[in-house]
Amino acid sequence: MKTNGSNDLPVWSDPERLGGRLCFKDTRVPVDALFLNLEAGMSLNEFLEECEGVTREQAVAVLEYARHTMPEPTPAAVRSGCQIVHYRSGLTGLF
Numbered sequence: 001m002k003t004n005g006s007n008d009l010p011v012w013s014d015p016e017r018l019g020g021r022l023c024f025k026d027t028r029v030p031v032d033a034l035f036l037n038l039e040a041g042m043s044l045n046e047f048l049e050e051c052e053g054v055t056r057e058q059a060v061a062v063l064e065y066a067r068h069t070m071p072e073p074t075p076a077a078v079r080s081g082c083q084i085v086h087y088r089s090g091l092t093g094l095f
Contacts, residue, residue, distance in 0.1 A: 010058040027053035
């Protein structure tokens, strides 16, 4: 198994497994499955129930990393009202 490089994200990747897709540590669940399912309307709790082995801490760490690596929102985006609050988990982000 290959590691995730220098960061401390709970993920792994191996070119010989799942086509090298980034997966949650100690699972075969691709990280992109989290984003695809959230985009499709699944809650974080539902994702965690469906994807055995992925912990809440792992999922939140990946979401926080994604949030912090996104470029700052433009003032126009903030004014347009596209602030989204995920009421179940308390996560907030601009999309």
